[in-house]
Amino acid sequence: MKAVHFGAGNIGRGFVGVLLHEGGYEVVFSDVAAPLVEALNSADSYTVREVGEGGEDRTITGFRALNSAENPEAVAQEVAEAQVVTTAVGPTVLKFIAQHIMDGLRLRSADLQPLQIMACENAVGATDTLRSEMERIAGAQWSELRSKAVFANTAVDRIVPGQPAGTGIDVTVEPFYEWAIESVPFGESRPHIPGAHFVKDLGPYIERKLFTVNTGHATAAYLGSAAGHTTIAAALGDQQVAAGVQAALEETSALLVAKHGLSVLEMADYRETILERFRNPSLPDTTTRVGRQPLRKLSRHERFIGPASQAAERGLEVAGLLTAIGAALRFDVPEDEESAQLKRRLSEVASGSLTAADFTAQVTGLDEEHPLFPRVCSTVVSSAG
Ligand SMILES: NC(=O)C1=CN([C@@H]2O[C@H](COP(=O)(O)OP(=O)(O)OC[C@H]3O[C@@H](n4cnc5c(N)ncnc54)[C@H](O)[C@@H]3O)[C@@H](O)[C@H]2O)C=CC1
Numbered sequence: 001m002k003a004v005h006f007g008a009g010n011i012g013r014g015f016v017g018v019l020l021h022e023g024g025y026e027v028v029f030s031d032v033a034a035p036l037v038e039a040l041n042s043a044d045s046y047t048v049r050e051v052g053e054g055g056e057d058r059t060i061t062g063f064r065a066l067n068s069a070e071n072p073e074a075v076a077q078e079v080a081e082a083q084v085v086t087t088a089v090g091p092t093v094l095k096f097i098a099q100h101i102m103d104g105l106r107l108r109s110a111d112l113q114p115l116q117i118m119a120c121e122n123a124v125g126a127t128d129t130l131r132s133e134m135e136r137i138a139g140a141q142w143s144e145l146r147s148k149a150v151f152a153n154t155a156v157d158r159i160v161p162g163q164p165a166g167t168g169i170d171v172t173v174e175p176f177y178e179w180a181i182e183s184v185p186f187g188e189s190r191p192h193i194p195g196a197h198f199v200k201d202l203g204p205y206i207e208r209k210l211f212t213v214n215t216g217h218a219t220a221a222y223l224g225s226a227a228g229h230t231t232i233a234a235a236l237g238d239q240q241v242a243a244g245v246q247a248a249l250e251e252t253s254a255l256l257v258a259k260h261g262l263s264v265l266e267m268a269d270y271r272e273t274i275l276e277r278f279r280n281p282s283l284p285d286t287t288t289r290v291g292r293q294p295l296r297k298l299s300r301h302e303r304f305i306g307p308a309s310q311a312a313e314r315g316l317e318v319a320g321l322l323t324a325i326g327a328a329l330r331f332d333v334p335e336d337e338e339s340a341q342l343k344r345r346l347s348e349v350a351s352g353s354l355t356a357a358d359f360t361a362q363v364t365g366l367d368e369e370h371p372l373f374p375r376v377c378s379t380v381v382s383s384a385g
């Protein structure tokens with residue numbers, strides 16, 4: 001069995017690649033980082049080091065790597081012959097991956113089982129996004145190609161921090177992981193991934209994960225960064241930051257309880273478990289990594305505006321989320337392109353060349369009529385001033 005995995009970075013090597021390998025797949029990594037591709041091809045194995053309670057080392061073998069920028073034809077050929085395709089490249093990169101998968105489907109024999117495609121990104125409906133891009137590229141050809149693939153959304157959860165220089169292709173990760181995959185698209189022929197679990201309705205899983213793990217982590221990063229902390233551990237050691245994270249998460253939990261019928265106690269346990277994971281003293285993680293790409297994180301269906309808009313629609317409390325949004329707006333990391341862009345646009349608000357309302361609409365995608373809009377707009381005004 002063969003799986004082509006796009007994105008041989010932290011989550012690719014440290015999580016998705018591991019579970020595919022343990023499921024018996026040969027993993028063909030596809031990436032655009034030439035040194036990484038070379039390093040993978042010159043090794044027979046790499047180690048995934050789980051740090052923290054219960055962690056163990058896992059040795060991953062049976063992989064190869066291809067450079068999709070230099071050798072797109074070879075990537076298409078691998079896709080044409082594979083059983084599974086996965087991605088962990090970042091939601092904004094999916095549009096580039098779509099072309100490679102389309103090229104592979106064109107070469108794929110119609111006699112093979114449909115290719116099983118799963119995007120493993122931190123976003124609601126990432127596989128749907130990938131499929132839409134593929135449909136757009138295929139145009140009229142889609143009707144003849146669509147039967148060669150099945151698409152399932154997934155929710156992936158494991159903290160894989162940036163890897164220190166000099167560690168090669170080995171990856172340090174936390175012991176915890178969860179990979180939930182929509183079962184319905186596969187019918188009786190699910191991919192063989194024993195480490196994953198298949199669920200009928202992914203909605204509650206992805207929202208519980210994105211609006212708790214990711215909202216909480218990003219809140220710690222933004223409040224921590226605003227308070228001058230560079231690591232997540234230091235941020236959470238600061239009582240004010242910890243209280244801010246708690247406030248934001250109590251609000252998202254209240255939404256999840258109201259929307260998905262999750263129990264209050266279950267959510268309290270879940271919050272405690274993830275806060276414990278964030279505090280893992282063996283896992284070096286930075287506010288810069290966890291807060292990366294603030295514009296993506298402030299977009300309409302992401303970890304802040306997503307839950308805050310739904311909470312506001314239900315008349316639930318959102319003050320803690322608004323404080324986190326304010327800190328996200330002030331996230332100042334010059335080497336992060338989105339942070340630099342955010343800073344430039346906020347300075348336009350301060351100078352009066354962009355209205356706070358236009359800024360709010362453009363960055364968050366909220367309609368002016370939405371009940372959350374005026375509150376975010378006031379947060380923008382305070383952050384710009
Ligand atoms: N690191 C983490 O703890 C977690 C990350 N995720 C999600 O996984 C995705 C990847 O995150 P990380 O692994 O942390 O990032 P990363 O930056 O370590 O890895 C991304 C990889 O994608 C490659 N890439 C970029 N453009 C590409 C292209 N056009 N074709 C092929 N490869 C390309 C990069 O060279 C890099 O190796 C993101 O969507 C993230 O939200 C999800 C859960 C946990």
Ligand SMILES: O=P(O)(O)OC[C@H]1O[C@](O)(CO)[C@@H](O)[C@@H]1O
Pocket residue numbers: 122156157158159160213214217218289290291292
């Ligand atoms: O910032 P991104 O790209 O959404 O992904 C990283 C996030 O995912 C996580 O691993 C949680 O699943 C956190 O480490 C981090 O908050």
